[in-house]
Amino acid sequence: MRMSQMVGRRIKEDPKDAKTVSHKFLIRGGYIRPVSAGIYSLLPLGQRIVAKIEAIIREEMNRIDGQEILMPVVLPAELWMESGRFQSVGQELLRFKDRNGKDMLLGMTHEEAVVQLARTELSSYKQLPVMLYQIQTKYRDEARPRAGMIRVREFTMKDAYSFHTDQASLDAYYRRAHEAYERIFQRLGMKNVLSIKANSGMMGGNVSHEFMAVCECGEDTIVCSPDYSYRANCEVAVADWQFEKGEPLPLEKVHTPGAHTIEEVAEFLNVPRSQTGKAVFYQDVGSGELIFALIRGDFEVNESKLANTALVPELKFAEDEAIRAVGCVPGFASPLAIDGTKVKIIVDRSAAESGNLVVGANEEDFHYKNFNCERDLAGVQYVVADIATVRAGDPCVGSGEPLQLTRGIEVGNIFQLGTKYSLPMGCNYLDQNGKSHPMVMGCYGIGVGRAMAAVLEQSNDEYGPIWPLSIAPYQVQLCALTPAKDNVGAAADRLYEALTAAGIEVLYDDRGEKAGSMFSDADLIGIPFRVILSPKTLADGEVEWKRRGEKESVRMKLEVVAACLKEQIAAEAKRFS
Incomplete structure (x- = not known):
């Protein structure tokens, strides 16, 4: 491709709304262009990279016996009603009515659609296991799209779905898929990708892993042990916390005027935060049910853990009116003397297994000292669970080493869905005895x-x-300096044709720009190998050759350029095969 004909200009300045490196360079390099918030067009350079990523994904999906299909983006709501997700998923699911008034949606994921397909095509144990996959457009109505292509509203996803007769079959295939994902990210040239235990969220299922590209701008927090033997998303991470109750002391009501927060209460009573109990109220977004979380004052509530424990798809902080309606006073609340039938009470292990805590008295300007969960909540309905967020330095389960926190971009995920979708949607198979079972x-x-x-x-x-060479838009960038001088343009044309004939992907900068501008554009494009032809090098029958990212360049005879580059590219390609 000649740059004089290529669509997509380079931009000198960073976009004002770009905060991440990828957002800045994808815009500036001419890879993507915004259409609306979280919606982008791919320019030729970006499309070439995406096509190579998709090709690698296809190869690896076919390698584990995947069969490619293509399902619609627009789906009837009735499929999601069958699974129950039409009501449970929030505003990120874009719902609309067609001209006939039928409820429709834009697919943000395709479990329901693939189950509908499987139940029409698969009926016998003899056909299982099977895996179907697609590379298709999705739409998620993100409230706050950000970071360019990292969090968008419209996006392309490879989603695959496997169907099995039993859990053992799923377990075996899940391991194959995990290995395939490791190969995919290695072939894409990602430098540091961690497979971590994850929260299944709205997808459902009991087992899931996320693949995190370690990166400072990542939205997800990864909890790791120093040797990486333990890795988990902070949404599900646990630590080896040890708590001490001590001898229970008598419950004592104390006056704490104006002390609403944990910090204010701890300072007023001259106790550490670890000796306090914090009350945090949430509501189920769907039903409005009130959820009371009690946790020790030096911990924070992990909302994902809380939602999973409460069996609630989406939470929000409760309004003061809802808190008062169950007999609690905001800022001075505790589970003491409230009706457990009107509110779902969940107590974190830190509060349940610690003793003599300071908690609210459900009365303005008053707290109780020496709260002990088992004694003081006798007769109250409550659940004890781990709903705490792991902190840096907390002890690792098993090794006891201090846990570390890092950031990552979720680039892939795998889930064991079980029968979450097949059971309600009647996706069944017949076994050897003719008995019907839901597919796993x-x-x-x-x-x-x-x-x-x-x-x-x-x-x-x-x-x-x-x-990386495996997904670079082109393998070689050919730069012709002052092409109108000393026959450089004609020589560059011949070299371009020779490289192309040798099967090398070449982006040929034939625009005649000044050297500084040409090299700046080449850096923004980021192609792995660069060949420079100028009057100076041509006079010696040579070209200048260098790798992107390296300062040093070498000279190479013009007649051996194609052969040498082909050899270099083949050697480099082995790293990503």
């Missing part, structure tokens, strides 16, 4: 555009991206 399912997703952005986040310098 797995689900496996990769965001294509997000993968492109994650690679860039891990492979760049101050001038632009440094693309």
Whole structure:
């Protein structure tokens, strides 16, 4: 491709709304252009990268016996009503009515659609296991799209779904899919990807893993032991917390004027935060049910753990009116003397297994000292669970080593769905005896555009991206300096044709720009190999050759350029095979 004909200009300045490296360079390099918030067009350079990512994904999905299909983006709501998700999923699901008044939606994921397909095509144990996958557009109505291609509203995803006769079959295939994902991210050139235990969220299922590209701009917090033997998303991470109750002391009501927060209460009573109990109120977004979380004052509530414990798909902080309606006083609340039938009370282990805590008295300007959960909540309905957020330095389960926190971009996820969708939607098979059973399912997703952005986040310098050869838009950038002088243009044309004939992907800068502008553009494009032809090099029958990201260049005879580059590319490609 000649740059004089290529669509997509380079931009000198960072976009004002771009906060991440990938967002800046994908815009500036001419890879993507915004259409609306969280919606982008791919320019030719971006489309070439995406096509290579998709090709690698297809190869690995076919390698584990996947069969490619294509399902619609627009889906009838009745399928999601069958699974129950039409009502339970929030505003991120874009719902609408067609011209006939029928409820429709834009698919943000395709479990229901693939189950509808499977139940029409699969009926016998002899057909299982099977895996179906697609690479398709999705739409998620994000409230706050950000970071360019990392969090968008419209995106391309590879989603795969496996169907099995039993859990053992799913377990075996799940391991194959996990290995395939490791190969995919290695072939894409990601430098540091961790497979971590994850929260299944709205997808459902009991077992799930996320693949996190370690990166400072990542939205997810990863909890790791120093040797990485323990890795988990902070939404599900646990620690080896040890608590002491001590000898229970008599419950004592004390006056705490104006002390609403844990910090104020601890300071007023001259006790550490670890000796206090914190009351946090939430409501189920769907039903409005009030949820009272009690946790020790030096911990924070993990809302994902809380939602899972409460069996609630989405939480919000409770309004003061709802808190008062169950007999609690905001700022001075506790589970003492309230009706457990009107509110779901969940007590974290830190509060249940610690003794003599300071908690609210459900009276303005008063607290209780020496609260002990088992004694003082006798007769009250409550659940004890781990709903605490792991902190840096907390002891690792097993090793006891201090846990570390890092950031990551979720580039893929895999779930064991079980019968969450097949059971309510009647996706069954007949066994050897003719008996019907629901199929056992797995689900496996990769965001294509997000993968492109994650690679860039891990492979760049101050001038632009440094693309791995496996997904680079082109393998070689040919720069012709002063093409109108000393026959440089004609020589560059011949070299371009020779490289192309040798099967090398070449982006040929034939625009005649000044050297500084040409090299700046080349850095923003980030192609792995660069060949420079100028009057100076041509006079010696040579070209200048260098790798993107390296300062040093070498000279190479013009007649051996194609052969040498082909050899270099083949050697480099082995790293990503």
